[in-house]
Amino acid sequence: MLFCWRPADFWAATPAELAAIFAAMRGEEPEGDPLAPGDFARLMEQYPDG
Numbered sequence: 233m234l235f236c237w238r239p240a241d242f243w244a245a246t247p248a249e250l251a252a253i254f255a256a257m258r259g260e261e262p263e264g265d266p267l268a269p270g271d272f273a274r275l276m277e278q279y280p281d282g
Contacts, residue, residue: 235242235253252262
């Protein structure tokens with residue numbers, strides 16, 4: 233299992249997520265700006281998984 237994902241996680245991944253993983257495997261730098269401190273927490277509040 234290359235990505236250590238369950239099959240359902242792999243098939244639910246977006247093309248952008250897969251592209252990011254393949255780019256990382258090739259050693260390419262990520263595109264875009266990284267999240268600023270607190271951005272991830274705000275996203276988790278806006279889009280809870282529950």
